[in-house]
Amino acid sequence: MxxxxxxxxxxxxxxxxxxxxxxxxxxxxxxxxxxxxxxxxxxxxxxxxxxxxxxxxxxxxxxxxxxxxxxxxxxxxxxxxxxxxxxxxxxxxxxxxxxxxxxxxxxxxxxxxxxxxxxxxxxGELIGCFGLTEPDHGSDPASMSTRAVRDGDGWRLSGVKMWITNAPVADVAVIWARTDDGVRGFAVPMETSGVSAREVTGKLSLRASRTGEIVLDDVRLPADAQLPGATGLRAPLSCLTEARAGIAWGALGAARDCLQSTLDYATAREQFGRPIAGFQLTQAKLADMVLEWQKGLLLALHVARAADRGAMTPTMVSMAKLNSTREAIAIARQCRTIMGANGISGEYPVMRHANNLESVLTYEGTAEIHQLVIGQALTGLSAFA
Structure with a gap:
């Protein structure tokens, strides 16, 4: 089917x-x-x-x-x-x-x-990570505390980055830091003296992902560690725009896996003498979920086609990321209701996807941040502090 x-x-x-x-x-x-x-x-x-x-x-x-x-x-x-x-x-x-x-x-x-x-x-011989988020600065990267100061012909970096995917296994970290000339980016080998990574444990979401905290303790870097073209926050934000476009597709993949698993389950699971897929309420749930999933795919495809012709905008990406993540987590939760108690079992992927999507909904721009991006595009007025 x-x-x-x-x-x-x-x-x-x-x-x-x-x-x-x-x-x-x-x-x-x-x-x-x-x-x-x-x-x-x-x-x-x-x-x-x-x-x-x-x-x-x-x-x-x-x-x-x-x-x-x-x-x-x-x-x-x-x-x-x-x-x-x-x-x-x-x-x-x-x-x-x-x-x-x-x-x-x-x-x-x-x-x-x-x-x-x-x-x-x-x-894949080398793994990288992207150090922007900090313990006290997530949605407001302009307030980051990590500092880079000139030290002769090089730099010294100090600060902490948090919730950094790939950090525990990375060979290089792209670190963003405040300088006297604004935000700058640095390619920092993880083996550099003063750099340490601590893995974040005890997660209830994205458990099949290596996440860590990066501590930069007076790290000495040569001048050529600086990314020369990265000036200001526009550089890291442009990278996030690219990543968010992929997330818009990715979340729909989790939704599809939930839907397919649930459809297979509902057509095989019998109650009251027939498959539960034959009941009106189950079919109504399935119909609504597939409709939202297909609409999300069309939106993601439109934005990607725009990107391929050089016409994608950050607002388009915000719309796609907001829609995909919001609808995907709703689909995962609804699928769980159809599967009943079996929906919480690790034998099926639905609860795993639902837990993961809790993170996907808020990382690389929370739903609220994307709503404000869209709101500013509509009104011309910024609602950011």
Missing amino acids: TLDLLDIDSLLTEEELAIRAVVADVMRKTVRPHIAGWYESGEVPARELALEFGKVGLLGMKLQGYGCAGASSVAYGLACLELEAADSGIRSLVSVQGSLAMEAIAHYGSEEQRRRWLPGMAT
Whole structure:
């Protein structure tokens, strides 16, 4: 039984469909057999997975050169959808590596920095993270406390970054810090003296993702660690825009996995002498969820097509990210009701997706922040403090 009642697949090219199929196959072989156990244990073999993903061009896949695939925004979105259909934490590994860390180095780094880091990151031999969020500064990065001061011909960095995906396994961190000349970015090797990463444990969401705190204790960096093209907050925010576009697709992947699992369950589960999929209330729930899922796909596809012709705006991305994450978590919760008590079992993916989507709803821009971005575009007035 297909969920694509609008035949959205007909809007995709043969190449796009082939890329989606490749990623789905990689997930089927490398992630799906193990993801329930990884989630339960809170452990995931991130380095091994990065190498597997690098083999099929998933890391930095939109970038040109340096071993990257140079794929379209639509192809990247479809990849994110399949990654997150397996698990949000798996998609986070890929999107932080490519859309944040590699994107920052590719667009704002020097040629020397690009040659040093990007080829290894494209193959998965090197892992990157993106240090913007701080313990006391999430939605307001302009107030960040991390400082970089001149020290002879180099720099000294001090501060703390928090909730940083990939930090515990990263080889390089793109760190954003305040300087006397505004916010600047730095490519910081994690082996540098004064840099330490502590893994965040006890998470009830994104358990199959390596998350950490990065402490920068008077870290001495050479002048060439600075990303020369990154001046002001516009640089990290542009990277976040790219990542959010992928998240808009990814959340819909989690929703699809919930829907497919629930449809399969409802057609097999019998109560009162017949499958529960035959009851009116169950069909009403399924119909509403598939409608929202398909609408979300059309929106994500429209924004990605706009990106491929150079017409995507941050407001478009805010609309897509807000819609996809909000509807995906609603779908996951509704699917759980259809599955009853079985919906909370790790044997099925629904509760795992629902828990993960609690994080996806608020990271890289909370729902409220995206509402305000859209509100400002509508009114011309900023509601930010």
